[in-house]
Every structure is written in structure tokens, then in C-alpha cells.
Amino acid sequence: GQQLNQSPQSMFIQEGEDVSMNCTSSSIFNTWLWYKQDPGEGPVLLIALYKAGELTSNGRLTAQFGITRKDSFLNISASIPSDVGIYFCAGQLSGGTASKLTFGTGTRLQVTL
């Protein structure tokens, strides 16, 4: 099935640094979602974006829904060790069978002290 492209694939950063990752698609979505997955766990929803151009924050996290509806980015400010994990974007078309999610390839974040 289709997957969204995320970059970077992985990153090592130092505690306290800001992090930026993005997600691109060849097709448009009505909703963009960002999830974090810890090892051996299911994804946890971080931020949901419902409108093109929307900028939404959740604590140290900020995400934007691209104007073209084909991309989104996630920023994490002042990273801490518990930010370690895999971050997935997901695109969704609303309504009926189109409500299924299409996931990105993931960005693996590792934070060093």
C-alpha cells in the first residue's frame, strides 16, 4: 500500500536541542496526524491537524498542516531523553472507508545527554 515519506529517517541529537522532521505525500489528505511509538508499544497520538495551513502546539511539540495538503512537519523544542522513540506521520481522508490512515515511514529519534 501507499506510504508517506518521512525525513530524516533517523537522528541523534543532544538533550536540549530542537528537532524538526517532515512528511510528504504524492496525494492530498484532509487530516494529518503525528504519533509517537515507544519500543514494543502501540502508537500514541501527539497532534492532529484538520485544516490546510493550521499550526498546532501540544507542549513542546508544534506541527503544521501544509498549504498544499500534501505535507506536514513536526517540531520538538528543547528535547529531553523521554522524547526517544519513533515518530510517525499519518494522513487521513475523512468519511466512510476513506477514514483509514496511511502511515509514514517513520523518524527514529535518539537523544543523548
Place this chain on the structure above:
Amino acid sequence: GAVVSQHPSRVICKSGTSVKIECRSLDFQATTMFWYRQFPKKSLMLMATSNEGSKATYEQGVEKDKFLINHASLTLSTLTVTSAHPEDSSFYICSARGTGTGTDTQYFGPGTRLTVL
């Protein structure tokens, strides 16, 4: 709110046996449940979508006779891997969407790691 559980969290079985995985929505009614499969260091791939009381819709390439899905109630869906083989070993994750959680928001379970010997 919006908690989804899975049972078991880990299962090891012999090749040729069948394994059933349960997915429950604990504090909401799940009109739709989704089953995903995730290989190590890979993304989640949707296997099938099930609506309560009707047959599941499988994604292309997923064998419906091998991965049996039942969504008999608004709080429970089951995935049965029939005649399991080593290549079925994977991390299986369900998600649920329904009334009271927001229109289209999916909430994920903690996953079940299946190892077929």
C-alpha cells in the same frame, strides 16, 4: 479516556497452530476497528478494517482466510491467525474509532507480538 487494550501482549506458538488476538475498547463504543501489522523497524501497514456486525474489508494482498477478523460487539474485535507459519511472526496492532472519541480519531492498542516457531 479512549483506551484500547489487546490480549495477549505476547504469544509464541508452533507452526500450523492458530492464534487469536483480542482488541477491546475499554471506555467507548468502537463502531470501527482496524488491524495493522508491523515488521521490525518498519511502519504500520493496514491489514483490514472491520465494522461492528459486518464483514471485514481487507487490504490488497492480505489473505482473508488466513487472517480471520470478527467484530461481534461494539467493544471487541478479534484477529485469528490460522495455520500460522514463521513468516507470520510480527507485531500486530489494533486501533478503534467510535462514538465519543471524536469523529475520525483512531486510538491504538499496545500491540501483540506473535512469534511462530
